[in-house]
Amino acid sequence: MTKTELIALCDAARASLPSLLSADSRDRILAALPAALIAAQDKILAANDIDLTRAREKGISAAMLDRLTLTQSRIADIAASIDEVRALPDPIRCEYEDTRPNGMHITRHRVPLGVIAMVYEARPNVTVDASVLCLKSGNAVILRGGSEAIETNRAIVAVLRDALSPFGARDAVSLIEDTDRESVNILLTLRGHVDLVIPRGGAGLIRNVVDNARVPVIETGAGNCHVYVHSSADISMAVNIIINAKTQRPSVCNAAETLLCDAAIAERFLPVAAAALREKNVELRADSAVMKYIPDATPATDDDFAREYNDYILAVGVVDNVEQAVRHINKYGTRHSEAIVAEDSAAAEYFLTHVDAAALYHNASTRFTDGGVFGMGAEIGISTQKLHVRGPFAMEALTTTQYRVYGNGQVR
DSSP, X not given: OOHHHHHHHHHHHHHTGGGGSSHHHHHHHXXXXXXXXXXXXXXXXXXXXXXXXXXXXXXXXXHHHHHHOXXXXXXXXXXXXXXXXXXXXXXXXXXXXXXXXXXXXXXXXXXXXXXXXXXXXXXXXXXXXXXXXXXXXXOEEEEEOOGGGHHHHHHHHHHHHHHHGXXXXXXXXXXXXXXXXXXXXXXXXXXXXBSEEEEESOHHHXXXXXXXXXXXXXXXOOOOEEEEEOTTOOHHHHHHHHHHHHHSSTTSTTSEEEEEEEHHXXXXXXXXXXXXXXXXXXXXXXXXXXXXXXXXXXXXXGGGGGOOOOSSEEEEEEESSHHHHHHHHHHHOOSSEEEXXXXXXXXXXXXXHHOOOSEEXXXXXXXXXXXXXXXXXXXXXXXOSSSSOOEEEOGGGGEEEEEEEEOSSOOO
16 A cells, blocks of 8 residues: 555544543444344455455464464354453543642543554454454554465455444444555554554564664564473472463463573483473474473574474473572563562572563462453453563553543633
8 A cells, every 4th residue: 555545544433532521422333243244254254265265275383273273163252352342341441539728620531542553463362453443442453464365354344334334433443344454554654643553463564664664663473482391399389280281372572482490400300391292283392401401302593492482392401599590581581571480488489589571470370361361351462572561461551541621710
């Protein structure tokens, strides 16, 4: 798309914002969406089949195919998640008020950001999640998904826009159908037309957005997540946690990509963990210390410890102690989600205090980093930056503050 076409798309989105001003309007809009998606599921699944066929022809991994795949059950879950978001408290509200000594009454309100651009990859459920969270918070959204899911996204957005039309909000959800990267690069420069850009996907996509954006960005993170097994760990617990963190859904950003363990526990832990991981068809890439205990693993390079695989591949390393584990994680991690398995509370506290990440776990899987699990409802993403939001974020992060001051003639 040209710059002129993108500006027109953004300006149409902004013109739709008055239709989202009242809580009642937003509620009625969200109430209409689940049935619309269910009614159109055959068209959506047919479009998804086209995307899946193309993806298989390109040799996309099984884990990434899973991210792309929709089924009747998954569409039903997506529809149910809309009702869950609809039931959440309205984020547009007065959150503070005070009457000053001079009689002025000051209130602080949460208000929508405006037009939000969402740039993401092959997860069609994000198309609905982002749309619903933006609508609930009074924002319009410009969606730009990856080429792998273009047919599915077209079908979903067509359903959403048709459902929004009776409320005068059709343009509150729009899709950039041009999958050329240049359309994204132009979008990132449209300061004044776009109020916020949220990238969600792999490291390359996120870096391109962060490096080229002239509008504010919330950087959702690539996830090079670690599970560190301390010498005091319960071995059975540690094995269960790494199996879950790596294999429950390896294509998502909170899946573990690296396993570290203390040298003092390596002989007892690593062979057991390796056997369990191989039962799940996980390829192990091991440093020289690990190779002593898992001799048939693939030797790891330094780059292997810096990668987000999104696949059934795991880097494995041995460290001397919690201090070395922390240094390793802070060097190679992406500030997303990190876990320690330990019975030693002092070691756990050191880890939680010194690791720089959005979410830290003691004796639990990294897979729990999720807005729904954290009680936020559906999430828009997981931020790995420190301003203005960090970790899983949902509607609250899609609003800003506005002060309203009521006087009766006061001057200063």
